[in-house]
Amino acid sequence: MQILDGQLTSRLIRDELKLKVAQLITEGKKTPHLAAVLIGNNGASETYVAAKVKACSEIGFKSSLIKLEDSISENKLIQLIADLNADIDVDGILVQLPLPKHISDEKIINAIDPSKDVDGFHPINIGRLVQGLPAFVPATPHGIMLLLEHYRIDTSGMHAVIVGRSNIVGRPMSILLSGNTNPGNCTVTLCHSRTRDLPSFCRQADILVAALGKPEFVTADMVKPGAIVIDVGITRLPDASKKSGFALRGDVHFQEVAPKCSFITPVPGGVGPMTIAALMKNTFAACSNKN
Numbered sequence: 001m002q003i004l005d006g007q008l009t010s011r012l013i014r015d016e017l018k019l020k021v022a023q024l025i026t027e028g029k030k031t032p033h034l035a036a037v038l039i040g041n042n043g044a045s046e047t048y049v050a051a052k053v054k055a056c057s058e059i060g061f062k063s064s065l066i067k068l069e070d071s072i073s074e075n076k077l078i079q080l081i082a083d084l085n086a087d088i089d090v091d092g093i094l095v096q097l098p099l100p101k102h103i104s105d106e107k108i109i110n111a112i113d114p115s116k117d118v119d120g121f122h123p124i125n126i127g128r129l130v131q132g133l134p135a136f137v138p139a140t141p142h143g144i145m146l147l148l149e150h151y152r153i154d155t156s157g158m159h160a161v162i163v164g165r166s167n168i169v170g171r172p173m174s175i176l177l178s179g180n181t182n183p184g185n186c187t188v189t190l191c192h193s194r195t196r197d198l199p200s201f202c203r204q205a206d207i208l209v210a211a212l213g214k215p216e217f218v219t220a221d222m223v224k225p226g227a228i229v230i231d232v233g234i235t236r237l238p239d240a241s242k243k244s245g246f247a248l249r250g251d252v253h254f255q256e257v258a259p260k261c262s263f264i265t266p267v268p269g270g271v272g273p274m275t276i277a278a279l280m281k282n283t284f285a286a287c288s289n290k291n
């Protein structure tokens with residue numbers, strides 16, 4: 001069994017971007033600028049946004065963190081996004097999800113200029129992705145593809161089973177793994193909460209992607225010997241022994257499953273850091289398109 005080390009791979013990608021930014025500066029070109037919008041006081045969202053802003057500063061990107069009260073109206077948020085769309089210095093815009101209940105995710109995502117949609121959630125980017133055209137690819141599935149690529153895993157002809165069909169993880173993952181690309185060229189089964197006899201599908205997987213948000217849901221009996229297991233889930237569970245008061249758990253029961261796999265991502269240190277690396281790559285691309 002080999003660990004797919006997202007921490008290390010993310011570091012390599014970010015170091016490469018840092019060199020590219022230094023090159024832009026030498027050439028007198030614009031450096032990438034990411035605007036991150038954070039609404040309310042969700043602890044997990046605050047942590048994710050802080051990690052993204054920190055990654056920007058390490059690489060040499062400019063970043064703007066816009067913190068808003070969760071009482072902000074939908075119209076005001078749409079106006080703020082319109083201002084960011086119009087700001088020629090801003091290359092990428094991300095609005096951290098989840099949003100307060102009175103604000104529609106769909107309206108907010110649609111308000112972002114597709115050329116600045118570095119999260120890759122806008123219907124235009126999703127449509128382009130489906131058609132195999134250049135697009136901003138949602139950061140988490142994009143990061144997983146970068147991880148498979150880094151470890152030179154030839155996925156062609158494999159059966160990939162994805163558990164979870166969200167627009168930000170499971171569904172775009174299914175599109176990427178089924179594409180005529182490398183990594184890719186998989187035969188894909190996309191499972192969800194209505195799937196009958198989910199374990200039987202999981203056991204058929206050469207690549208199993210768990211993205212359902214249920215801690216330690218995937219147990220050893222659900223995994224084929226030698227499978228590649230990608231654990232996307234991140235759940236905070238109360239843990240008094242930790243300074244933070246919580247422990248992070250993936251969707252895979254790591255201790256049970258790891259000995260059966262050929263490759264597996266840990267939580268933390270797997271898909272999470274790759275999501276940030278992919279977001280940084282998307283932001284660099286948004287700026288390069290302008291440069």
Ligand code: NDP
Nearest residue numbers: 140164165166169192193211212213232233234271272275
């Ligand atoms: P969503 O809640 O949007 O989607 C969960 C999906 O899992 C749904 O399609 C749901 O099915 C399916 N599902 C739920 N329960 C079951 C079940 N018992 N059996 C089969 N399928 C089930 O979650 P996200 O996609 O946003 O996130 C999934 C996990 O990934 C979360 O833990 C999240 O924190 C984590 N995450 C991690 C990231 C990272 O960077 N590492 C980035 C983004 C997310 P249905 O559609 O039928 O409801």
